[in-house]
Amino acid sequence: MTERRLPRPSEILPLIGRRDPSLSRLQARLERCASIGDVRAMARRRVPRSVFDYTDGAAGSEQTLSRSRKAYARVEFTPRVLRNVADVDPSVVMLGERSALPFAFGPTGFTRMMHYRGEPAVSAVAGEAGIPFALSTLGTTSVEDLAAATPGTRRWFQLYVSRDHVSAEALVQRAEQSGYDTLILTVDTAVGGIRLRDIRNGLTIPPQLSVSTLAQMALYPRWWGNLLTTRPLEFASLTSTGGTVGDLLTKVFDPGIGPDDISWLRGIWPGRLMLKGVQSVEDAVLAAELGVDAVILSNHGGRQIDKGNVPLEILPTVVDEVGDRLEVYIDGGITSSQDIVAALALGTTDTLIGRAYLYGLMAGGEDGVRRVVSILDKEIRTTMQLLGVTSVSDLDRSYVRLR
Numbered sequence: 072m073t074e075r076r077l078p079r080p081s082e083i084l085p086l087i088g089r090r091d092p093s094l095s096r097l098q099a100r101l102e103r104c105a106s107i108g109d110v111r112a113m114a115r116r117r118v119p120r121s122v123f124d125y126t127d128g129a130a131g132s133e134q135t136l137s138r139s140r141k142a143y144a145r146v147e148f149t150p151r152v153l154r155n156v157a158d159v160d161p162s163v164v165m166l167g168e169r170s171a172l173p174f175a176f177g178p179t180g181f182t183r184m185m186h187y188r189g190e191p192a193v194s195a196v197a198g199e200a201g202i203p204f205a206l207s208t209l210g211t212t213s214v215e216d217l218a219a220a221t222p223g224t225r226r227w228f229q230l231y232v233s234r235d236h237v238s239a240e241a242l243v244q245r246a247e248q249s250g251y252d253t254l255i256l257t258v259d260t261a262v263g264g265i266r267l268r269d270i271r272n273g274l275t276i277p278p279q280l281s282v283s284t285l286a287q288m289a290l291y292p293r294w295w296g297n298l299l300t301t302r303p304l305e306f307a308s309l310t311s312t313g314g315t316v317g318d319l320l321t322k323v324f325d326p327g328i329g330p331d332d333i334s335w336l337r338g339i340w341p342g343r344l345m346l347k348g349v350q351s352v353e354d355a356v357l358a359a360e361l362g363v364d365a366v367i368l369s370n371h372g373g374r375q376i377d378k379g380n381v382p383l384e385i386l387p388t389v390v391d392e393v394g395d396r397l398e399v400y401i402d403g404g405i406t407s408s409q410d411i412v413a414a415l416a417l418g419t420t421d422t423l424i425g426r427a428y429l430y431g432l433m434a435g436g437e438d439g440v441r442r443v444v445s446i447l448d449k450e451i452r453t454t455m456q457l458l459g460v461t462s463v464s465d466l467d468r469s470y471v472r473l474r
């Protein structure tokens with residue numbers, strides 16, 4: 072028979088969970104997020120609905136985005152065992168430079184709407200993590216201010232070409248002078264995608280104070296307080312406003328970008344050049360013929376064409392066709408380390424994430440982005456170890472198939 076006794080208080084006290092005193096309440100809440108899905112749920116509670124929907128949403132029926140995510144759900148790994156996986160190195164070499172983790176922060180516009188600190192907060196975390204940050208033409212921090220705020224971060228600049236080309240040229244020169252090493256030309260945005268959530272929510276640029284937005288103020292006083300008491304929320308490199316972001320893309324940027332513009336950019340930009348938004352094997356081949364340094368297979372996170380195809384599904388063919396001529400990158404629908412490791416095994420040089428870090432930004436500013444990186448960092452190492460590999464160069468198609 073087991074003898075029973077009353078426990079002493081000194082035995083019970085250590086069992087009661089207490090917050091690590093070095094963590095703020097926000098950091099403690101972020102620590103309890105175990106996955107990017109948890110961070111997304113926290114983000115949803117902390118910003119007005121129209122802001123969350125602008126970030127989370129996609130175009131039309133959102134099939135492109137949902138297909139991209141479903142493609143990652145089809146990933147099936149074949150782990151190998153009896154290998155020494157004590158030391159794992161998840162770094163990759165991207166366009167000539169080593170990056171500590173196999174993902175970069177892709178360009179996202181209007182970032183100070185998600186959190187008042189915006190791009191500098193995201194770029195600071197990128198610098199700490201040793202990964203690149205791409206500033207968008209639709210950014211809310213200027214190329215110079217971001218460079219001054221985070222001089223140690225590897226910075227890329229994403230270009231949308233304005234109709235007059237003159238201001239685009241000026242922007243490109245400013246990016247070069249401010250130490251950005253790679254130019255990303257986004258080519259999937261001849262016109263803006265039709266984003267139904269923004270239309271339904273009345274999300275315009277700049278945000279309008281309507282009866283419903285005023286009502287939302289009561290629900291999100293911290294977000295509104297930050298918005299109204301810091302510098303005005305506006306695009307740093309654009310003066311046009313009016314309508315939804317989709318409307319603005321159509322109004323301001325040149326729908327006539329073609330192969331000649333690649334030569335024009337080569338003439339004014341001495342650094343590396345990436346084409347973002349390639350969605351077919353044929354266009355990847357065209358990009359190789361045009362001599363760009365890299366393509367990003369991307370459907371813009373499903374925010375442009377609805378019912379589009381899925382980058383992950385064309386990745387192996389693109390790598391086979393052009394992988395010896397340029398580097399191939401991928402983004403869209405990545406929400407876990409398994410997604411990242413699978414894309415690496417299928418041949419991408421590196422991955423880019425968009426929403427995943429924006430969920431962190433909405434959930435907790437810089438701390439939230441940091442939490443996203445720490446979740447992915449730990450998961451990537453674990454997934455690689457459980458697969459039986461210790462470096463990204465060990466990964467190949469023998470480890471993964473799409474069911």
Ligand SMILES: Cc1cc2nc3c(=O)[nH]c(=O)nc-3n(C[C@H](O)[C@H](O)[C@H](O)COP(=O)(O)O)c2cc1C
Binds near residue numbers: 127374402403404426
């Ligand atoms: C809120 C938001 C804004 C974006 N803004 C831009 C942009 O200004 N330029 C660009 O090339 N891509 C933009 N993108 C697309 C991202 O760079 C990237 O292709 C996409 O987010 C990847 O999908 P994921 O969000 O599922 O990771 C944006 C994406 C989101 C979610």
